[in-house]
Amino acid sequence: MGTDYPGAAGITVFFTQHTNINHNELYNLPYSGMSIGVVQGHVDNADHPENSTNINSDNTISNNLIHDVMQDRIDGGAIYIEGHQGQNIFNGGTLDTTASLAHGLTLSGNVAYNQKNLFNTWYDDAGTQWIDWTGNVEWHGYPQGGCEASGHISYIGNYDSDGTGAWSCENPNLSDVHITNNTHLPPSPGAAELPLNVLGNAGLTPAFQHLEAGDAPRVTYAERPGGTPSTPQVFIAGAGFGSNTQVSFGTTPANSTTVLNDGFLVATAPTGTDLSQVTVTTPSGTATADTIAGRDPSRGTAITNIVPNLGGGGGCIGTGAGGPDAMVDGDPSTYFCTGELPQPGDYIGVDLGSVKSIQSANLQMGTSDFPNDYLHSAVLEYSTDDVTWTSAGTFATATVTATFPAGTQARYIRLRATATDAFWLRVPEFTVSVS
Numbered sequence: 060m061g062t063d064y065p066g067a068a069g070i071t072v073f074f075t076q077h078t079n080i081n082h083n084e085l086y087n088l089p090y091s092g093m094s095i096g097v098v099q100g101h102v103d104n105a106d107h108p109e110n111s112t113n114i115n116s117d118n119t120i121s122n123n124l125i126h127d128v129m130q131d132r133i134d135g136g137a138i139y140i141e142g143h144q145g146q147n148i149f150n151g152g153t154l155d156t157t158a159s160l161a162h163g164l165t166l167s168g169n170v171a172y173n174q175k176n177l178f179n180t181w182y183d184d185a186g187t188q189w190i191d192w193t194g195n196v197e198w199h200g201y202p203q204g205g206c207e208a209s210g211h212i213s214y215i216g217n218y219d220s221d222g223t224g225a226w227s228c229e230n231p232n233l234s235d236v237h238i239t240n241n242t243h244l245p246p247s248p249g250a251a252e253l254p255l256n257v258l259g260n261a262g263l264t265p266a267f268q269h270l271e272a273g274d275a276p277r278v279t280y281a282e283r284p285g286g287t288p289s290t291p292q293v294f295i296a297g298a299g300f301g302s303n304t305q306v307s308f309g310t311t312p313a314n315s316t317t318v319l320n321d322g323f324l325v326a327t328a329p330t331g332t333d334l335s336q337v338t339v340t341t342p343s344g345t346a347t348a349d350t351i352a353g354r355d356p357s358r359g360t361a362i363t364n365i366v367p368n369l370g371g372g373g374g375c376i377g378t379g380a381g382g383p384d385a386m387v388d389g390d391p392s393t394y395f396c397t398g399e400l401p402q403p404g405d406y407i408g409v410d411l412g413s414v415k416s417i418q419s420a421n422l423q424m425g426t427s428d429f430p431n432d433y434l435h436s437a438v439l440e441y442s443t444d445d446v447t448w449t450s451a452g453t454f455a456t457a458t459v460t461a462t463f464p465a466g467t468q469a470r471y472i473r474l475r476a477t478a479t480d481a482f483w484l485r486v487p488e489f490t491v492s493v494s
Contacts, residue, residue: 163189275344
């Protein structure tokens, strides 16, 4: 699809009511997985009177599997939306936001990963309103958000690794947007972090999974757990998996394999096995792929009050730019990046998960291309409760190194800006050593 016209989406929906788009699998596309209301962004706008008033309402997009999209074009996403997706419903002359949202566009149980190019994976673009996102899953993509959305957007109870609320050209009148109770996933999530029940219900239903059974399996994503778990489980995404699927690591077979559906499985490996490469074998063929190291729990979880802006200013679009977890992934080629100038009180840090004896902290800011993107006036602090903080010194350099007195206890360690900066912020690594 999209071979002759690479701007074609996998599924395109214009002016519809009571339309259900469920249990599709869309992959290897040059542009968006779905494009919903692509010409509607300026409906009812005086500058575009030639556009028809849209009639959208009561549409549902659920349990679809979308991966490896945006392979050629930019300015799209796994699900790209424009325009009003429901009608304004009034009760006694007052706008009834609950009823209006209930009759808008509902998106639930959709899974998207491996989006190559910009912009937002879940893309609420120009003029969007009356959109309800619930229980969707995203990783290896871009943050939820868009450009000049109208508002009335609910984004609650989702799972994402790349952030939320990234409005790259925000409408100053944007209102009634609720982004709460979402689960932040690590950059490369695995079986321990992903909602496997949601993944197992996404994509083709069992009645149609035979459509891929005749093809050799594909492995498009494989995560090995970080650290040294006693029972290592490797999460594998791809296609063509079934009841006869076998998994091995080098020459070592997996102890067990749980197939969630034809696109996802979890393989348990013997303790001590080299998990750097995985092979999936079915009656139709074999696929081998390198695995990605997941988050090492011992490194802690990144914390910050700075929202990354991967869709706009600050030059944060580029190889390696990512969300906060890039600070603790152990990979110096990736970095947390913000598209706003740091302000006093802005901070970056690490949550160790529990109070521990800390020995030292090492923080690297800036990159070879942007050496000045660091906090030029900051204080390093630590805390046991995220309320009372103790200073470990002030810093004005791209590299911050501190050794704590013996017996120092902390759960949280952060570097806090004490002045407005003239440069953006890029943070490849934030490491805390514990005893």
